[in-house]
């Protein structure tokens with residue numbers, strides 16, 4: 001009996017102590033990984049193979065998050081004290097921050113949870129850019145549009161027919177379903193179905209691809225955006241909408257955008273909501289169509305970023321569209337302006353290339369040709385000619401696909 005009791009006490013003591021040791025170890029681990037920073041390593045071409053790269057990162061106390069083939073790089077967690085030495089290693093070209101990117105909606109979300117699908121309405125934004133007057137010529141049929149965002153509500157009654165695929169760059173084992181609402185709203189502006197319920201998108205027959213790079217809070221990492229762009233290229237996506245941004249750019253971001261542009265992606269991004277402050281990235285890059293936001297009176301939205309990088313403007317105030325869990329909501333932001341232009345680009349891509357815009361004579365639309373057409377046919381706003389507030393003006397979908405305009 002005494003022996004049994006002794007044994008029991010010994011076992012219990014051991015379990016008690018070992019759980020403390022385990023807890024201490026865990027807290028040490030989380031302490032050390034808390035000190036690690038998310039970085040992007042860009043390697044030189046053809047110096048280190050994949051296992052040599054992995055070994056190098058381990059040697060400097062880092063942890064690999066994922067390879068970034070598009071830029072010959074890797075996203076890593078790295079102890080800050082290792083940064084300077086790693087950056088000098090043979091085979092390492094650059095070491096930059098894995099920037100935080102955010103959804104571009106500044107105004108409090110007012111969602112209407114509508115259990116029954118409402119009768120279909122033409123939103124003021126789609127009406128204002130004369131998309132409805134373009135539909136007898138183009139509805140963006142079968143043009144592949146990638147939405148780099150919080151995902152899309154994959155079973156939304158007004159979107160599900162349009163969604164042809166997706167990818168979750170944050171966790172490839174999970175679906176690209178939207179747990180925030182932002183991406184679903186953006187997707188509806190681009191391509192909500194013409195079906196007598198809800199809303200109609202600018203390009204209501206375009207194919208949508210949900211590329212989840214932002215989390216439930218609408219935030220994400222540059223590395224996931226880069227992987228999302230790579231996925232878009234690999235899956236022959238033609239237009240990518242990026243209603244997201246960071247107040248700064250870096251070489252990893254720039255190189256990814258340049259490669260995506262070379263691959264033929266038409267990239268459209270929200271200018272940002274800095275209330276007259278600088279245009280955010282990636283919108284500020286010349287390869288990306290930067291879109292500022294206007295209201296129903298063609299005024300620039302007070303929250304819109306401005307600058308010489310602005311290419312076009314589009315509706316972005318009180319925009320009604322699809323939202324998560326089969327609902328609808330009204331949102332404001334340059335996040336809402338960009339998808340009006342992405343839809344316009346899809347409508348253009350579904351029409352034969354115009355000879356005057358086929359600069360490289362390849363018989364196909366290239367990103368710069370689409371951009372030039374949208375700029376040339378936009379309705380000038382503000383001071384005559386291109387300006388830092390509206391760029392070339394308000395996108396005019398009718399004129400861009402038909403060559404004439406009912407409402408100049």
Ligand SMILES: [Ca+2]
Pocket residue numbers: 120158192193194195196197198199200
């Ligand atoms: Ca609809």
Ligand SMILES: [Ca+2]
Pocket residue numbers: 353357358359360361362363364365366369
């Ligand atoms: Ca061409």
Ligand SMILES: [Ca+2]
Pocket residue numbers: 377378379396399405408
């Ligand atoms: Ca026009």
Ligand SMILES: [Ca+2]
Pocket residue numbers: 380381382383384385386387390391392393
């Ligand atoms: Ca102007």
